[in-house]
Amino acid sequence: MKIALMDSGNGLLAAAAAVHRLRPDADLVLSSDPDGMPWGPRTTEGIIERALACARAAAAHQPQALIVACNTASVHALEAIRAELEPGLPVIGTVPAIKPAASGGGPIAVWATPATTGSPYQRGLIRDFASGVEVTEVPCPGLADAVQRADADAVEIAVKAAAAATPRGVRAVVLGCTHYELVAERIRAALQDPAAPPLELYGSADAVAAQALRRVGVPPVPDAEPSGSLTVLFSGREGELDAPSLTYPEGRSLLPVGASRP
Known part of the structure; x- marks a missing residue:
């Protein structure tokens, strides 16, 4: 079994690690686009062009499913x-976890890139899945780039700025950019009130990993032999996980995958 993931950068690591936890025997293809990132400031046409190129590079390795592990690409290029x-290759998009976060009631906050914050797409999700719940949209300028x-210093500055814009007393925070999941504990530490119940953070990695397996038609086997291979693509060029990716536990968790590659 082979699962491919794509993103402009290393935001795909959280979902890749989730797939690896569920199926350590799965081959993984990670397709990112350092030549074209960041995608957020591009026009819709530009995002579609770069995302399609990234998807085609991944598809050339003949995976059984492709996870679009990027909120920006899912908004603009998924269709x-x-x-x-x-239908030859199932494609799984990434949607901010507003629905599960709102199911427990408010108040909640949605951390997202400035381009996504206040967008018709995000407002539509809030309208459809968080009606009657107090929701604050929090733009996080610079956070994805810092991740x-x-x-680390730029991450701390960006997290502190976003935390200052987040109302006190929120019950949960939706991580509306896949990059943010890599620094989830830093976000939690910046927001947690010691006198309040534990803050809930809602990412998308686990959900998209599980959906990918469902689309392939295989069950999770977390205790399977870790025998999968790892292919890393940078704007279509094959390489290895880079140093920034390996600073995160999610990136380091994939090293046994690469070690098993023939």
């Missing part, structure tokens, strides 16, 4: 990717 690759570079 185009599916139109080109399905991509594994710049």
Whole structure:
């Protein structure tokens, strides 16, 4: 079994690690786009162009499913990717976990990139899945870029700024960018009130990993032999996990996958 994941950068690591936890025997293909990132400031047409190129590079390795592990690409390019690759290749998009977060009541906050915050897409999710729940949209300028570079100081600055814009007393925070899941505990530490119940953080990695297995038609086997291979693509060029990716536990968890590659 082979599962491919794509993103502009290393935001795909959280979902890749989730797939690896569920199926340590799965071959993984990680397709990112350092030549074209960041995708967020691009026009919709530009995002579609770069995302399609990233998806095609992954599809060339003949996976059984492709996870679009990027909120920006899922908003703007998912339809185009599916139109080109399905039904032959199941394509799983990433949706901010507003529905499960809101199911427990409010107040909640949605941390997202400035381009996504306040967008019709995100407002639509809030309208459809969080009606009657107090929701605050929090833009996080610079956070995804800082995570991509594994710049700890820049991450701290961006997290503190977003935390200051988050109302006190929120019960849960939706991580509306896949990069944010790599620094989830830093976000929790910045927001947690010692006198309050534990803050709940809602990412998408586990859900998209489980959905990918469902689309392939295989069950989770977390105790399977870790025998999968790892292919890493940078704008279509094969390489190895880079140093910033390996600063995160999610990236390091994939090293046994690569070690088993023939």
